[in-house]
Amino acid sequence: MRPSTHQRIHRGIAWVILGGWGGFTVFLVLWVIMASLKSTRSLFGKPFEFPSAPAFVNYSKVWVTSHFGEYFLNSLMVVTASVIGLLVVALPAAYVLSRGKFRGRKALLNFFIFGMGIPIPLLFIPLVVMLSEIGLIDSLTGLTLVYLSVSLPFTIYVLQGFFSSLPSDLESAAVIDGCNDWQVFWHVMLPLAAPGAATVAILNFVGLWNEYQISLVLINAQEKRTLSLGIYSLMTSMQYSGGNWPGLFAGVTIVMVPTILIYIFLSDRMISGITMGGVK
Amino acid sequence: MLRSSRSIFSSMLAGCALAVMAPQAQASELVFWSMWNEPEPQAVALRAIMDAYTAAHPETTFSAVWNGRANQTKLRSALQAGTKVDLMDQDGDQLIGGLQKQGLALQLDGLVKADFGASLLPGVFDIYASEGKHYQVPYVYNSVNFWYNKEILEEAGAQEPATFDELLAMCDAVRKLDKYALVVDNDDTYALYYFSYLLERKLGVNALVTTFEDKTGESWLKPEVLKAAQMAQSLWGRCIPDDARGFQYPAGQQTVALGDSMGNLNGSWLPAELSSSAGEDFPWGAFNFPSVEGGKGKQTDLQVALLSMIALESSEHKEEAVDFLEFLVSEEAQKIIVEQGSVGSTRAGVAWPAILEEAYQAATNATAISNIYGGVGINYPDFYTTILAPEQNKMFMGQTEAKAFVEAMAADTKKYWEAK
Numbered sequence: 001m002r003p004s005t006h007q008r009i010h011r012g013i014a015w016v017i018l019g020g021w022g023g024f025t026v027f028l029v030l031w032v033i034m035a036s037l038k039s040t041r042s043l044f045g046k047p048f049e050f051p052s053a054p055a056f057v058n059y060s061k062v063w064v065t066s067h068f069g070e071y072f073l074n075s076l077m078v079v080t081a082s083v084i085g086l087l088v089v090a091l092p093a094a095y096v097l098s099r100g101k102f103r104g105r106k107a108l109l110n111f112f113i114f115g116m117g118i119p120i121p122l123l124f125i126p127l128v129v130m131l132s133e134i135g136l137i138d139s140l141t142g143l144t145l146v147y148l149s150v151s152l153p154f155t156i157y158v159l160q161g162f163f164s165s166l167p168s169d170l171e172s173a174a175v176i177d178g179c180n181d182w183q184v185f186w187h188v189m190l191p192l193a194a195p196g197a198a199t200v201a202i203l204n205f206v207g208l209w210n211e212y213q214i215s216l217v218l219i220n221a222q223e224k225r226t227l228s229l230g231i232y233s234l235m236t237s238m239q240y241s242g243g244n245w246p247g248l249f250a251g252v253t254i255v256m257v258p259t260i261l262i263y264i265f266l267s268d269r270m271i272s273g274i275t276m277g278g279v280k
Numbered sequence: 281m282l283r284s285s286r287s288i289f290s291s292m293l294a295g296c297a298l299a300v301m302a303p304q305a306q307a308s309e310l311v312f313w314s315m316w317n318e319p320e321p322q323a324v325a326l327r328a329i330m331d332a333y334t335a336a337h338p339e340t341t342f343s344a345v346w347n348g349r350a351n352q353t354k355l356r357s358a359l360q361a362g363t364k365v366d367l368m369d370q371d372g373d374q375l376i377g378g379l380q381k382q383g384l385a386l387q388l389d390g391l392v393k394a395d396f397g398a399s400l401l402p403g404v405f406d407i408y409a410s411e412g413k414h415y416q417v418p419y420v421y422n423s424v425n426f427w428y429n430k431e432i433l434e435e436a437g438a439q440e441p442a443t444f445d446e447l448l449a450m451c452d453a454v455r456k457l458d459k460y461a462l463v464v465d466n467d468d469t470y471a472l473y474y475f476s477y478l479l480e481r482k483l484g485v486n487a488l489v490t491t492f493e494d495k496t497g498e499s500w501l502k503p504e505v506l507k508a509a510q511m512a513q514s515l516w517g518r519c520i521p522d523d524a525r526g527f528q529y530p531a532g533q534q535t536v537a538l539g540d541s542m543g544n545l546n547g548s549w550l551p552a553e554l555s556s557s558a559g560e561d562f563p564w565g566a567f568n569f570p571s572v573e574g575g576k577g578k579q580t581d582l583q584v585a586l587l588s589m590i591a592l593e594s595s596e597h598k599e600e601a602v603d604f605l606e607f608l609v610s611e612e613a614q615k616i617i618v619e620q621g622s623v624g625s626t627r628a629g630v631a632w633p634a635i636l637e638e639a640y641q642a643a644t645n646a647t648a649i650s651n652i653y654g655g656v657g658i659n660y661p662d663f664y665t666t667i668l669a670p671e672q673n674k675m676f677m678g679q680t681e682a683k684a685f686v687e688a689m690a691a692d693t694k695k696y697w698e699a700k
Contacts, residue, residue, distance in 0.1 A: 040556040041556070044530075044531070044535075045538050066319060125357055125360055128357045128358065129360065129361045216350060216353075217354060217357050220354060232348065233348050237317050237319075237320055237348075238530070238553065240320075240322070240549045240552065240553070241321065243557075244556060245530075245556075
């Protein structure tokens, strides 16, 4: 059936808006990459011209002199460990909160949902005090634990919705076949929940990769900084010390690359995970 | 023989006793949290100063944490968690309203030498004192001057202006070159340079603070205040290009580096901030904010933004920390700051880098110094951030009339004090 004129107009408007939005986003990303290959003078003198002689040295300077190599590794370690830990904790918890029948289940779920509404700055001082007490302040282990904890409410909320959308007949069949609770979870429900798990893993990875506030408060030592703190250092160095603006854009590009790669290779899986969880 | 053995034995015992009783220099490690990032030249200079101190006092070593500009914010949380820190540095005006106000800075009176302040440039030691008590040792001098391209001024056939009328004449001369003499970035704080300086030239040093501290708000309605606002607005189109209203930091100041504008009213950090786009041979010049006709303020009065180091009240090595603070502004250490950090020194008689020569002369000859942006932000940050800075910016950018601005400030000031 051919779309009506009305539908075609609607579709056309949607294309213009989404195309314009997408085009603008791509333009900004390309501009940042272009800016990262210029000298400061040409960046401000000719902001929209392609660099005549790309200054790849901006990248090597940021990577070595501004320690972005170390920061990249730190971010990768902390975020990967946080996401793995998060899945290990959140998947069984979400499954139980979705399927379990026990008193207080709803209250417990609401408790987790409540956690999503707590502003991060309110946690600064309690976190610093607690981590100092257990000797994990200014450590990547401490940062990983905090990342894991603050990401739990959202992750459990999403996964709980996902588990609820899965048909219960499969569990019943598994129980009839002789599976115990753990086996039902491990062999039947977890594989079915893989798209949802992948979705929350990707969303958390991207969110934590760009996280700044918590790491700023908890991490001091230069060798333990994450990429977002590296960007912050570069930005603040512009005041008083001399602006290496192309270096800043090189740093931004380094931070962006993993996120963009994740979206390029895993966006289909993420979208399918979100839509599956959204339909009961 | 026996007697002589006894005598030797007694001497040895006495020697040992003396050795035990002699004051032993205790090894101590001073923990320093810094506003600089490790690769910055100022951090390199501070590291060299700490090394020089350790060379002279081998019992004292340093552990430095290079936090960057959010140093004070990070330190507050850390102190609450019981972290031990002996020394820290930050912008002096931020410290006044921060650690110093909270009683976390060590008072230096009685701990430093009586004539300590005399060794520094005029007004430096006193500017951040609270009720006559000193807490900070300013060690980097930043002043607010007009920073400009000497070649353009020369080409325009103009002179550095001493009065506001001469400033306007200079602008007219530069306009003939199809350039503008001045440029700004559309920013609440940067925009306050002009009005606050004009007010100080009209009514004298700290005029913005004293105007605000009149709890009736009536001081805002003085003709001089209105005139200062009108003079600030009059610069647009004549000195400052109208399209500068669209400049976001650092777009405006970069036009100076590119030769599109002649100058910028800014801190003495500007040549450093623009070094990579302006190049090493840029012909920098600097002059003070001009005087105004019939004004009480002098052209030699200077707004400054000094960077200070403090010892923490909770330090377990107060004596060593204070001794290091004194060393920090010694001739030896300040020469290191100038040479390796490429910044202005706070010590009298220590020449600044050549590029800052005119600012050095201005600092040396300053008749009075006051805080950057007129100083309201230090003691009244709530009023400054939410009302004064944004409203003044609207006025300066021409979104509100000068008269409407002063009337609104009078009403808001009265309301502010009534609510206190």
